[in-house]
Amino acid sequence: MPKRVHLIAGILGPLCLILFFGSTLLVELFGSHASVAQVKSWIVFPGLWIMIPAMAAVGGSGTFLGKSRKGRLVDAKKKRMPLIAANGLLVLVPCAIFLNRWAAAGSVDTTFYLVQAVELIAGAINFVLMGLNVRDGLRMAGRLRKSPARGTGEKC
């Protein structure tokens, strides 16, 4: 059960992030102010309401699964998780909430674009960290071949 929860939530979290990131870029580049406001609103609801529980589930189930595992891959995943959580809760969530409020109020000014840039950079960082956790997770689960040159010292 924790394995299944971890797999589903571990795919859902990064998927949400790439959806938020891609839709933000597309709408900022090609959309009207009204469509920017609509996307910002969808990111907060239902977006964050799906992504935050998914990330909590991935952290909880991952910590549980990690108890019985040792090695470089699990250690790396453990180190990345607090960075992902801090970046998500302290940067991405507040950015999404403020951008939604400002877009809804029509105040799309320099501050809006500055915060938008911060959100995109923080989102890209989290996407890379999550991607590395997915890769290492799939390797640990034996679904992805380990890199032959470096080896992993990991027991599957």
Ligand code: HEM
């Ligand atoms: C953003 C955070 C994370 C993501 C996206 C993620 C993603 C994944 C994925 C996709 C798998 C493959 C599951 C499968 O094929 O059945 C996996 C496996 C695994 N993950 Fe994570 N994970 C994350 C965090 C963590 C954390 C914090 C730990 C604990 C230290 C952890 C421990 C494990 C373990 C032990 C496995 C192997 C499970 C098995 O033996 O089948 N993960 N992870």
